[in-house]
Amino acid sequence: MSKRQKIKKLNDKGSAIITVIVLVTFVSILATTILYAAGMNYYMKATDVKTKESFYDAELALEAIMQDLIEMSDEAAREAYLDTMIHYAVADSATREYNYQIKFFAILQQKWVEKTTNPLDPTTPLTASEVLQAIADTAYPGAVAPTITSTAAGITVNPSGTAVLSGVELVYTDANGYTTQISTDYIFMLPDMDWSVDSAKTAWDSADDATALENKEVEMTEYVKYYNWTKK
Numbered sequence: 001m002s003k004r005q006k007i008k009k010l011n012d013k014g015s016a017i018i019t020v021i022v023l024v025t026f027v028s029i030l031a032t033t034i035l036y037a038a039g040m041n042y043y044m045k046a047t048d049v050k051t052k053e054s055f056y057d058a059e060l061a062l063e064a065i066m067q068d069l070i071e072m073s074d075e076a077a078r079e080a081y082l083d084t085m086i087h088y089a090v091a092d093s094a095t096r097e098y099n100y101q102i103k104f105f106a107i108l109q110q111k112w113v114e115k116t117t118n119p120l121d122p123t124t125p126l127t128a129s130e131v132l133q134a135i136a137d138t139a140y141p142g143a144v145a146p147t148i149t150s151t152a153a154g155i156t157v158n159p160s161g162t163a164v165l166s167g168v169e170l171v172y173t174d175a176n177g178y179t180t181q182i183s184t185d186y187i188f189m190l191p192d193m194d195w196s197v198d199s200a201k202t203a204w205d206s207a208d209d210a211t212a213l214e215n216k217e218v219e220m221t222e223y224v225k226y227y228n229w230t231k232k
Contacts, residue, residue, distance in 0.1 A: 096195035146172035
């Protein structure tokens with residue numbers, strides 16, 4: 001055997017172990033990458049679930065406020081409807097519609113003013129933030145409620161025939177430390193009524209039984225909605 005053949009034979013002795021080391025290293029890196037990706041995927045899903053839970057918990061306050069405003073709007077619609085029906089026979093359909101709209105938004109604003117009455121000091125009305133915070137607190141019995149603020153001075157009636165309670169801000173941090181921030185307005189729309197039908201009664205006055213006129217059912221959830229809703 002020549003000297004060159006001996007050297008080549010000696011050099012070949014470590015190639016197998018080197019190949020094995022390279023393969024093991026490659027497999028280890030691949031396995032580590034897969035495990036890391038799986039761990040990150042699990043972490044992201046867990047974080048997403050907790051974030052959604054925080055969001056849904058925060059929404060309880062907004063839904064409680066929404067329900068309160070729907071009830072307030074429903075009362076305003078009923079009172080405006082009854083008032084218009086009492087004077088139904090002395091007006092045409094256009095005048096009935098106009099009177100109903102004016103009455104509805106006036107009653108709506110008045111009912112909001114009633115909510116701001118401070119029971120401890122009637123001379124100092126509650127702010128919109130205080131009113132909304134009190135409503136939100138009822139949705140979280142025994143738990144920390146979100147902080148609710150609003151820039152609204154009251155319910156503003158727009159020329160377009162809608163009204164808005166604007167600038168409502170919610171900040172909620174749950175037990176896991178996840179914080180949800182939501183801003184929205186609440187928009188009130190005039191419930192649809194058909195005032196074109198002629199009255200079967202020649203006249204109504206305040207002495208009539210107005211409760212008998214309360215026969216128009218309206219789904220008020222269609223007329224009070226979120227507006228300019230954003231989540232941060």
